[in-house]
Amino acid sequence: MEEMTTTPRVLDGVAIAAEIKAEVGTEVQQLVARGVVPGLAVILVGEVPASQIYVRSKVKTCGELGIYSEMLTPPESITTDEMLALVAALNAREDIDGILIQLPLPKHVDTKRLLEAVSPDKDVDGFHPVNAGRLQSGQPGLTPCTPAGIIEILKRSKLPITGQNAVIVGRSDIVGKPAAMMLLNESATVTVCHSKTRDLPKFTREADLLVAAIGRPGYVTVEMVKPGATLIDVGINRVTDAAEVENFFPGDAVRAATFAKRGSVVVGDIHPAAFARSGAYTPVPGGVGALTIAMLMHNTVKAAKLRRGISTGKS
Incomplete structure (x- = not known):
């Protein structure tokens, strides 16, 4: 058993996140040089102040790292079917590599159906059952x-x-x-x-x-x-x-x-x-x-690479 250290080590998440973002920024530059701009679409339903803050920081970080981002803000009254149509349109777009649905959604919207409607190859949250299966079986995927x-x-x-x-x-x-x-x-x-x-x-x-x-x-x-x-x-x-x-x-x-x-x-x-x-x-x-957020950026770039058959290295 390891000896207990006198002073516990503080694991600085902010510093590690900065490291990861810097690496992602470099990967984005390499992709852009090949004519590929990774793209992230974030769907934010209604007016939830906490969610708005999270989404703004995600969009801001995309801008800092050179990732194209789009924020879609349907009203709280949107139906499940309308949301499904929105997701289907994003699934079909070549310039969008990642789709993120900001949770929680209004109670009348079927969250499970929506998360499963996102293409597994664009599921940058890693919630889709296909990605859960890929993780379990050790296959490359989004986590x-x-x-x-x-x-x-x-x-x-x-x-x-x-x-x-x-x-x-x-x-x-x-x-x-x-x-x-x-x-x-x-x-x-x-x-x-x-x-x-x-x-x-x-x-x-x-x-x-x-x-x-x-x-x-x-x-x-x-x-x-x-x-x-x-x-x-x-x-x-x-x-x-x-x-x-x-x-x-x-x-x-x-x-x-x-x-x-x-x-x-x-x-x-x-x-x-x-x-x-x-x-x-x-x-x-x-x-x-x-x-x-750093891992979301990492996943967006990883999705852009996986979708185009570009090697993702150790990730």
């Missing part, structure tokens, strides 16, 4: 951005994956399940836990690598962590209760000031006190979340 970001953080930080006991808390189709498959593909020994797991701490305390993606603030406590483990915190939870803020960040003047100003602070799925027990961890914010 979900957040789990792919987790693998990049581990590899670029030179942290071991092969042979490690990896425990994932959370089994969503977006993070938990694909992260389990990617870690398995990297030869980790993987256990997937969830809200119905009996004696969850028994499993988490065995984890050399612990991925928390259950969407509950501070769910993984210090007692649940093996000393020296690598902690990957996928959670982004807004805490709006003063007592909870004090529980998560006792004596933290910076967080207290943020809470006083905004009325909320962000906390992950791992209790901040648990990080001190780790060997390395991703902070919240500034950890896994920072990788999502």
Whole structure:
């Protein structure tokens, strides 16, 4: 067993995301030299302020890296059939390599049907069942951005994956399940836990690598962590209760000031006190979340290459 380091290593997602974006920018220049401009279409339905912010940053990053982007903003009243027609039109366009449907969609729209209507070769979110199957069988395809970001953080930080006991808390189709498959593909020994797991701490305390993606603030406590483990915190939870803020960040003047100003602070799925027990961890914010847009850009370029039979190298 590895010795516990005195000071845990902070895994800087912002710096790693910047590295990936720089690499993608270089790949875009190489494609443009061959007459190929990668293109991303983002569909944003209705007026959801949080979604608008996310989409703007995606479009802005495309511009910075030389990727063509188009933002489609149908009204909230759009029907499933109208959305399906919009997706079909984008599937048919040669200049669009990636299609992203910003979630959540209005309740009356059939999200599952829409995500499955996107051509698997343009599914830059990696949610289509065909891409899930490709991931499971180890074939080239597009993989979900957040789990792919987790693998990049581990590899670029030179942290071991092969042979490690990896425990994932959370089994969503977006993070938990694909992260389990990617870690398995990297030869980790993987256990997937969830809200119905009996004696969850028994499993988490065995984890050399612990991925928390259950969407509950501070769910993984210090007692649940093996000393020296690598902690990957996928959670982004807004805490709006003063007592909870004090529980998560006792004596933290910076967080207290943020809470006083905004009325909320962000906390992950791992209790901040648990990080001190780790060997390395991703902070919240500034950890896994920072990788999502970088991996979306990576996927858009990868889709452009795969669609044209251009080698994608190690990716």
